[in-house]
Amino acid sequence: MLTRRAWLAGATGALVVSPVRDVKAATPFRFGLTPVFLTSDLQLLEALQRYLSLSMGAEVELVLKRTYQEIASQLLSGLLDAAWICGFPFIAYRRELALVAVPVWRGTTTYQSYLIVADGRAASGITDLRGDIHAFSDPDSNSGYLVTRALLAEQGAKPQGFFQRTFFTYGHRNVVRAVAAGLAQSGSVDGYVWEVMTETEPALTRQTRPAWRSEWMGFPPVATSTANADSDGIRRLRQALLTMPDDETGRSVLAQLRLDGFATGQPSLFDSIAARVDLVRTLGGG
Amino acid sequence: MVDPRRWPLAVKAPAVVALFMLVVSVVLTNAVLARLRETQERHLRAMSTIYLNGLASTLIPYVLRSDIWEVFDVIERGSALEGGFGRATIVVVDSRGETLAASDPKQTPVLSRQFDRSLAFNAGESLTVDAEKARAFARRTLIHQNRRIGEIYADYDVSHLLRERDEVLRTLLATNAAIAILLAAFGYWVIRRMLGPLRTLSRHLDLGVAGNVHPIAPDAVGAATREFGRLFKRFNVMAEAVNEREALAKELAKEERLASLGRLASGMAHEINNPLGGLFNAIDTLKRHGHTPSVRAASLDLIDRGLKGIRDVVRSALATYRADRDPRDLAPADLDDLRLLIGAEVRRQSLDLDWRNDLGRDLPVPATAMRQIVLNLVLNALQVSPAGSRVRFEAAVARDQLRIEVHDQGPSFGAEAHAVLLGIASRPAPIGDGAGLGLWMTHRLVRDLRGDIVVETSDLGGALVRVTIPLTRPQEMRDVA
Structure with missing residues (x-):
């Protein structure tokens, strides 16, 4: 069980990737990530850390947290300089947070949310999923929770009443796993993650099927605290992200993430998410 | 199994x-x-x-x-x-x-x-x-x-x-x-090895039933374990004793034959002596009255008959004691000859001998052995018969069997003599008590001819010995074919 404990420690605690030699900055630039969105692929993280350190000319420390909640609170409290978060916490804390960059996937800075079911199950919308055991990814995830929550709120329902049981897996990939294994009969998942997984883990996604797709929404952005928005570090980070496709290491990171690159983006990109937050607050009773 | x-x-x-x-x-x-x-x-x-x-x-x-x-x-x-x-x-x-x-x-x-x-x-x-x-x-x-x-x-x-x-x-x-x-x-092999001496013993015992008992070879005795070695030695001692006894019995049988020959010889001498007196008388008569043709003819006739009688006696004695190397079939006359041999004994004891020989043809039975059997039985009957009593001899063929019966009025067979005759005696051969040996030889001869002996009570009041000999023997089968 030692390996098991080690894995849990790795998943819940901070993952510190060794610093790169040439960088001499005293305080490292702390960049937060969550496995909700990224797979905890050490090779990818190492490449990203190396690229950012070299590109920014500063020591970069990647901080991996289990939930968006942890990342958001650390970002707000200044423990993190920047973080790759979801559109939902970005909207929820829109006054405290500023946009650094938005990933470009398949040419746009948008993505969808999917409701997935086991392959072969006839379901085309949320109403077909009543009474399911339903897997969400993270309570602070837009695609993995808020979208479904808003769908139900539109019908005046709440997840705990509509579904027989819900649970959070704290990872979009885990939602796919749960539905594929039959642990959950349906799940709310990031459409981008599901699509990437059809390439990286087709055996897993083949056992699931998107039953419903949301409209296009702003892609999970890289954000920082408003106070920090004009700092040198953030400028360099934005530059590093925007010029990622120009660098070989950057390209390999993008290739692994199946992203085209990063764009500056506008906060208005997340208006539809903001609308959902408002809807849930109004109809869903919080 | x-x-x-x-x-x-x-x-x-x-x-x-x-x-x-x-x-x-x-x-x-x-x-x-x-x-x-x-x-x-x-x-x-x-x-x-x-x-x-x-x-x-x-x-x-x-x-x-x-x-x-x-x-x-x-x-x-x-x-x-x-x-x-x-x-x-x-x-x-x-x-x-x-x-x-x-x-x-x-x-x-x-x-x-x-x-x-x-x-x-x-x-x-x-x-x-x-x-x-x-x-x-x-x-x-x-x-x-x-x-x-x-x-x-x-x-x-x-x-x-x-x-x-x-x-x-x-x-x-x-x-x-x-x-x-x-x-x-392994057990099978060991036990078989251990029981090897028993098989040797058994084989020698089997051979002993057929004839002479063969002693176990000295090297086999030497190779055997202590227990079996002792057993083998004792068996060999016993085999030696049995073989000696057998040899003795044979010797005695020969002597008995000589003794009965002597008895018969004296009977024969008597048989010859009787006509001799008449013959000498006839010669005397010839010497004295030989010129008288009638007397000469009568005397010569008397001499002729007397010599013929002597010739018959001599011939039958010859036939009886010719050795076994002349095996031939039994002719009715072979048995009638015997009557001549015992005639003197019959007369001596004033017995009434009723001789019924109904054979009528030659039979495929060895003549010498058969004559010996009949002679022994009749002599035995004569021996036990009181003076003046009757003895009856019958020979007949019935259903492919030669049947010989000897009746007398003497005492019935003693248990021992009976056993000897039937070959069920506990002792191999009656040695030393004279009378039994003839019966023992008879038994062996009958057995050799695959025949049977039965002792019963005769209608004359004495003993009846019935011998039946089968008339089918290998050479007859060949003749038929």
């Missing part, structure tokens, strides 16, 4: 060895298998405890929070077992018995009730092996702060353990069978 008590020792002893090995094998196999099962279950129990304890310590916080995903994640990762146990099926239930998560959710959906799982276990038991499904079923209660918060049920493949048992069983059976067969074969 059906009754084991009658099996040969060379089979019985190895069979006992094999049976013994079978018993040992059954006891040993049971002991080994029981021990193996015990060891396997102890290890299984230990492994199961360690495994479930590990799972439990990880699962408890998630079960407390009813965190379906984390419970699933833990048991899914933890279900792959090393060491041939395959993939464990794990089900975690909460305190109400509802499934939180299972390693195979399709089989055991979340929130399904799992009452039947606890039924598979006896109270207090945490491991049970289902040999039919080749799976071990284990359970572990999740306790947090002295409160039961749930239960882990795990079952895993133990077919490799059962296979190991099977293999051990097969190995034991094969080894024990091989040892039993080897021991039985």
Whole structure:
């Protein structure tokens, strides 16, 4: 069980990737990530850390947290300089947070949310999923929770009443796993993650099927605290992200993430998410 | 071969060895298998405890929070077992018995009730092996702060353990069978070797029945074990004694024959002497009155008859005592000749001899042996007959058998003489008591001719000896063909 404990420690605690030699900055630039969105692929993280350190000319420390909640609170409290978060916490804390960059996937800075079911199950919308055991990814995830929550709120329902049981897996990939294994009969998942997984883990996604797709929404952005928005570090980070496709290491990171690159983006990109937050607050009773 | 008590020792002893090995094998196999099962279950129990304890310590916080995903994640990762146990099926239930998560959710959906799982276990038991499904079923209660918060049920493949048992069983059976067969074969060989001297003895005894008893060769005696060596020596002493006795009996038989020959010779002398007086008288008459033709003719006639009588007596004696090298078939006259031989004895005792020879043709029976038989029987009858009594001789052919009967009015056969005649005497040959030897020879002759002897009471009041000789013998079959 030692390996098991080690894995849990790795998943819940901070993952510190060794610093790169040439960088001499005293305080490292702390960049937060969550496995909700990224797979905890050490090779990818190492490449990203190396690229950012070299590109920014500063020591970069990647901080991996289990939930968006942890990342958001650390970002707000200044423990993190920047973080790759979801559109939902970005909207929820829109006054405290500023946009650094938005990933470009398949040419746009948008993505969808999917409701997935086991392959072969006839379901085309949320109403077909009543009474399911339903897997969400993270309570602070837009695609993995808020979208479904808003769908139900539109019908005046709440997840705990509509579904027989819900649970959070704290990872979009885990939602796919749960539905594929039959642990959950349906799940709310990031459409981008599901699509990437059809390439990286087709055996897993083949056992699931998107039953419903949301409209296009702003892609999970890289954000920082408003106070920090004009700092040198953030400028360099934005530059590093925007010029990622120009660098070989950057390209390999993008290739692994199946992203085209990063764009500056506008906060208005997340208006539809903001609308959902408002809807849930109004109809869903919080 | 059906009754084991009658099996040969060379089979019985190895069979006992094999049976013994079978018993040992059954006891040993049971002991080994029981021990193996015990060891396997102890290890299984230990492994199961360690495994479930590990799972439990990880699962408890998630079960407390009813965190379906984390419970699933833990048991899914933890279900792959090393060491041939395959993939464990794990089900975690909460305190109400509802499934939180299972390693195979399709089989055991979340929130399904799992009452039947606890039924598979006896109270207090945490491991049970289902040999039919080749799976071990284990359970572990999740306790947090002295409160039961749930239960882990795990079952895993133990077919490799059962296979190991099977293999051990097969190995034991094969080894024990091989040892039993080897021991039985070895036992068979040893017993046969040990019983070798008995076979030698048996062979010599068999040979002894047919004729001379052959002593066992000195090197065989020397090679035998002490017990058998002693037995062989005693057998050889006995064989020597028997052979001496047999030789003696033969010698005596020859002497008896000579004695009866002497008796007959004196009878013959008498038979010859009788006409001799008449002949000399006739010669005297010839000398004195030879010129008278009538007297001469009468005298010559008398001489002629007297000489013919003498010639007949001499011829029949010759025929009787011609050696066996002239085997020929029995002619009716062969028996009638005997009448001539015993005539003197009959007259001496003033017996009334009734001679009925109804043979009428030659018979395929050796003449010499037959004459000897008849002579012995008749002489025996004459010997026991009181003076003036009757003796009857009958010879006839009935249903392919030659039947000879000798009746007398003498005392009936003594038990010993009877036994000797019928060849059922305990002693091989009556030596030293005179009368019995003729009967013993008769018995042997009749036996050689495959005939039968019966002693009964005669209608004359005395003994009746009936001899029947079959008339079919190999050379007659050839004649017929």
